[in-house]
Amino acid sequence: MVFVPSFTGTILRLRGQLELRCHLDSTDVLRMHKAISETFETLRSQVKSESCVLAVCDSPVVIWPNKGINVTPEDITPDTLCEDLHQWIQSDEQESFGKKSGKKKNKRSSAASVINLHLMMEVTNPGPLSAPILSRTVQKSHFLSATLPMDCVVCTSCDDTIKDACKHLVEALTHQLCEMEKVTLRHMKGTTLFVPEPLHFLLPEPKALVTVVYPAGVADGQLETQRKELHQKFELADDRPYFRRANAYHFPSEPYKDGYLRNPHLVLTHPTVDDGKVYLVQGIYSYHHYMQDRMDDNGWGCAYRSLQTICSWFQQQGFVEQPVPTHKEIQQALVDVGDKQSSFVGSRQWIGSIEVQAVLNQLLGVTSKIMFVSQGSELASKGRELANHFLTEGTPIMIGGGVLAHTILGVTWSETTGQIRYLILDPHYTGAEDLQVITDKGWCGWKGPDFWDQTAYYNLCLPQRPKII
Structure with missing residues (x-):
């Protein structure tokens, strides 16, 4: 849960894709679920590893959150305040990156209250490369492949540093993978996998952003049980929808695709x-x-x-x-x-x-x-x-x-x-x-x-x- 009252901090939104690849050597339900759970555990290990990279969108800032909070450019340290990242972000009107761009004075605008980051994974390791080894195994198996659309939101206070933010972001990624695993196993039919999709919802009082994972392709009408559980969890009345897809929070920096003005x-x-x-x-x-x-x-x-x-x-x-x-x-x-x-x-x-x-x-x-x-x-x-x-x-x-x-x-x-x-x-x-x-x-x-x-x-x-x- 991310609280968003009239705060003076910054919302960090981290998005990216992780590949879920799983070999199933059996159609036995328990064995399939075990194999899928092991694959999700591997993904959780990846986001906690040194190969995990966070790139601040529209800026030269790149962060390795699990490598001693390594950051480029060198002017930025783990103790730099999160809100100071705004000055490195290039707006549409600016021609260059960096502190001289003058972005800092605009960071209190509504659009600037959200910093977007992109999740990436390094695919090579330092050191000499070993010769590739090719092996061939003949067996009957099912191969499940899906692209997981990671989308995590973390709210930082004015005193939070990049080090603090990295800790929260990695925790959010890990938690979201756990939720995706639950949704995948809950809605799986045979060897058919529904891709889990995270959505953010703004609850009324206290105003808070809550991330919920739904199975893509499953209609809202089939998710009423899950929504009832959410209403009970957050003590919401049952007389109005809060967690239907249409209620997903629309971030200020994102234009509406249909072209109509809202509110x-x-x-x-x-x-x-x-x-x-x-x-x-x-x-x-x-x-x-x-x-x-x-x-x-x-x-x-x-x-x-x-x-x-x-x-x-x-x-x-x-x-x-x-x-x-x-x-x-x-x-x-x-x-x-x-x-x-x-x-x-x-x-x-x-x-x-x-x-x-x-x-x-x-x-x-x-x-x-x-x-x-x-x-x-x-x-x-x-x-x-x-x-x-x-x-x-x-x-x-x-x-x-x-x-x-x-x-x-x-x-x-x-x-x-x-x-x-x-x-x-x-x-x-x-x-x-x-x-x-x-x-x-x-x-x-x-x-x-x-x-x-x-x-x-x-x-x-x-x-x-x-x-x-």
Whole structure:
């Protein structure tokens, strides 16, 4: 377990590949398990040997953790502080490595709080080489071969030295190999081996990164027993998923491959409301808006985009495994439930909160509450209901009124004065995925009660969170 509160240290993330090669001269289960365990023990010996090498990514720094903490360049010693490694790491804007690069002054940025290292093994030994010997043995056997994707995370304090970090990293590697061995033996079928894959999960309170090893190729639905054990171990409630693959922690330096922005509201400053409290969406969502996915829906697709944002929340919290639906898939779902005629598929017709509720239920099995507001001026009195929704459910809310739809991500509300501000994610944006433009221009921003048309009626779709592990 790696604790990650608002600490002043550095997270070290070590990744690399180790080759698992095992000869099985029998298909007897006990003998196979013994041979596999012996192979894992050999790998654990390797990571503790002098041939183990740790290379700091994007830098000239190389460390031999089991060879007296041997480090290059020579300016670095075993007693060098871990956080001082930042000054040796080359950023995209820099042309050279080393202390003169000026990296050190940037090491407190969010991206710089993680140092990536690469695990390697020396393949040659010092001294004269012996002549190769070739032998041939004829026998029936099974040969198991797999590449183990090692991925260890260690949190260091500001006082930790490279020597301290090396000790923790080697221990983490050894422990992860033990966990991989357990998963391999637990899920092995005959001579078929499922490659163990490590994933990191950020637990709520206290905030901590926990590494879990799952068998690759085995669906989340088949791992419920293992997840229940983890919930019990870390004393987590059984009403929401914490350890599904979709919940794996996303490191700040890694871009999302799909190109969508995540949680743009996090860069905003909360508005000041007398005696007010802030109630926000819980978890991660993607920002979906006009003109994405090569779809020209400008002028008619705002509710579709708000629905896609909601679907992304359920997907990225691990409640569902289905991908975010396209416009046509949304339309087809409404045809399937009998809400629309078949000619609706492929059209440019609007949908509203009631349709959003129907699609969530049809495609994701998610139920929703509908809040009816006869005129926009009444929204200012809905602070208690909205605050309670974000406290208990934490899902994005779709609101539709007239011909416009928006997504509500939170409220700042005062129980004593009734003052309220709404955190709005606007699906009508048509530009690029530029966080600064989106937040500076108010496409994601805090709005007052006058944001709503005071005389128009509104329907709000409040998705309910399923109670599952």
